[in-house]
Amino acid sequence: MTRDRVAPTAADGRVDLLGLTRAEIAAALTAAGEPEKGAKMRASQLWHWIYYRGATDFAVMTTLAKDMRERLADHFSVGRPLASRDLKSSDGTRKWLLKFADGEEAECVHIPEDDRGALCVSSQVGCTLTCKFCHTGTMKLVRNLNAGEIVGQVMLARDHLEEWPSPKDGRMLSNIVMMGMGEPLYNFDTVAKALKIVMDNEGIAISKRRITLSTAGVVPMIRRCGEELGVNLAISLHAVRDDIRDQIVPLNRKYPIAELLRACAEYPGLSNARRITFEYVMLKGVNDTPADAKELVRLLQGIPAKVNLIPFNPWPDAPYECSTDETIRKFSDIVFNAGYSSPVRTPRGRDIMAACGQLKSASVKRSKADILREQAAKEAAAAALPV
Numbered sequence: 001m002t003r004d005r006v007a008p009t010a011a012d013g014r015v016d017l018l019g020l021t022r023a024e025i026a027a028a029l030t031a032a033g034e035p036e037k038g039a040k041m042r043a044s045q046l047w048h049w050i051y052y053r054g055a056t057d058f059a060v061m062t063t064l065a066k067d068m069r070e071r072l073a074d075h076f077s078v079g080r081p082l083a084s085r086d087l088k089s090s091d092g093t094r095k096w097l098l099k100f101a102d103g104e105e106a107e108c109v110h111i112p113e114d115d116r117g118a119l120c121v122s123s124q125v126g127c128t129l130t131c132k133f134c135h136t137g138t139m140k141l142v143r144n145l146n147a148g149e150i151v152g153q154v155m156l157a158r159d160h161l162e163e164w165p166s167p168k169d170g171r172m173l174s175n176i177v178m179m180g181m182g183e184p185l186y187n188f189d190t191v192a193k194a195l196k197i198v199m200d201n202e203g204i205a206i207s208k209r210r211i212t213l214s215t216a217g218v219v220p221m222i223r224r225c226g227e228e229l230g231v232n233l234a235i236s237l238h239a240v241r242d243d244i245r246d247q248i249v250p251l252n253r254k255y256p257i258a259e260l261l262r263a264c265a266e267y268p269g270l271s272n273a274r275r276i277t278f279e280y281v282m283l284k285g286v287n288d289t290p291a292d293a294k295e296l297v298r299l300l301q302g303i304p305a306k307v308n309l310i311p312f313n314p315w316p317d318a319p320y321e322c323s324t325d326e327t328i329r330k331f332s333d334i335v336f337n338a339g340y341s342s343p344v345r346t347p348r349g350r351d352i353m354a355a356c357g358q359l360k361s362a363s364v365k366r367s368k369a370d371i372l373r374e375q376a377a378k379e380a381a382a383a384a385l386p387v
Contacts, residue, residue: 016079018155019148019194022047032075042068044202050078051203054155054164080159081152096156100125100149104142106181108153110161116174117161121153123191124182129216132248133238133281135315144187150194153180154204166205176206178213179234185218185225192228208232214279219255219263226268233267234277234308235260239287240295248286257299265303275304281312282323282331293334306341 015028026043030036045063049055056079058064058072084105085097094110106122125142127134154176158164161172176198178184184191195211198204213225214234225233237257239245245252252260264276278300282288296307309332312322323331328344335342 014075014077016077016148017046017050018079019146019151019197021193021197028076032071046072047200047203051197051200052166052205054158054166056080079148079152080156081149083156083160086160094160096153096160098149098153098156100145106145106149108157108180110157110173112172115170117172118175118177119154119157119173120177120180121150122180122182123150123178123184123187127182128186129183130250131216131236131238132250133283133312133318133320135318139181141182144190145182147190147194147197150191151197154198154206158204166203174206174210176211177234178211183216183218184213185215185221188221188224192225195229195231209274212277216249216251217255217260218251219259222263222267226270230269232274232277233264234279235264237278237296238281238283240292240299244287248283261299261303264305270304272304275306278305278307279310280307281310282328283312284321284323284327286320288323288327288331290330290334293331297335297338297340300340306343307335309335309342309344311344 015032017025017028020028022040022043025046026039029039029042034042042064045061049061049063055061056077058069058076058078061069061072064072079101081098081100083096084099085095087095087097089095092112094112095107096109097105097107099105104125106125108122109120111118111120122145124144126139128141154173157173158166163171163173176195178191178195191213195208195213198206199208199211208229208231211229212232212234213229214236215222215225216236222233225231236249237245237260238249239252240257242252242256245257264270267276270276278296280287280296300307309328311328312318312320314322332342332344
């Protein structure tokens with residue numbers, strides 16, 4: 001299993017504690033000169049202030065002695081992603097464009113309801129999957145996010161929602177959906193580390209039953225997800241025939257529908273009380289016929305499941321159109337009458353490009369040659385300046 005390296009976050013050389021486990025915090029304290037005997041206790045105290053109270057300033061951590069707080073500030077920081085853009089939809093949905101320490105960007109979205117709310121969290125900058133109906137899929141993969149950057153999305157949303165200390169009830173950030181930019185199962189070790197921090201009862205304390213991880217179908221990792229995290233699973237299915245899914249979800253060429261559904265049927269903890277959600281985007285003339293709906297019912301036989309029908313959310317130059325309301329209704333009725341819950345997801349945040357499938361940052365993958373050319377151009381420009 002890979003682990004995030006404890007590394008300086010800025011030119012001042014301080015280590016960012018956000019995204020570290022208790023053991024890693026204790027190790028960092030020891031490396032900074034704290035006696036090993038007390039490092040474990042100090043790590044627990046820091047955990048409380050960072051993840052339960054949301055503190056970013058060591059000066060407010062009053063259960064620690066003043067000289068300890070000063071030493072901590074010399075060696076460590078508690079970071080947040082920078083919200084370089086904060087957009088709010090007419091329906092209350094909120095989208096943050098986040099800039100990380102290296103300048104790369106990703107987006108996260110808060111979707112409020114009357115008495116709760118879900119945060120859609122990204123796991124990568126860009127994506128490798130190139131799903132044809134997804135705006136993020138038009139980006140190349142820039143890099144995986146680290147645990148601090150994933151947890152940092154939750155922390156930043158809590159900051160903006162003013163939900164510190166962590167409330168027990170009435171949370172406006174009550175649920176996490178790993179449905180933002182990227183394929184979570186292609187960054188699983190780091191995503192698992194981040195979600196374990198989010199689920200920890202002495203900190204943010206969001207239950208695994210309120211966390212959903214969505215995958216396009218990285219079959220070998222599905223069982224690990226269930227065994228190690230036990231969170232809810234959502235499958236981006238979107239087609240019932242391999243020839244169509246090969247085109248709109250190219251990962252299907254590696255893990256076809258039958259193989260994917262076999263992994264779903266074996267998902268640890270699966271029951272009628274804990275069903276798998278199958279996401280199905282409605283594309284006009286592509287996957288939306290009554291025959292498609294009947295085949296979907298046949299495929300799901302024996303799997304405790306529900307189906308989320310997602311009206312296609314357009315983006316500039318998108319190659320598809322959304323199915324008509326009548327077509328979606330007929331499709332839903334067929335699935336529902338077969339015994340599966342099949343709600344039609346109400347699009348949220350379309351006016352700020354925050355709806356399902358619309359997330360995309362300006363980050364682009366640059367080759368080493370690109371970077372060297374940029375550096376050479378800067379050096380040439382600097383050499384041309386008058387002395």
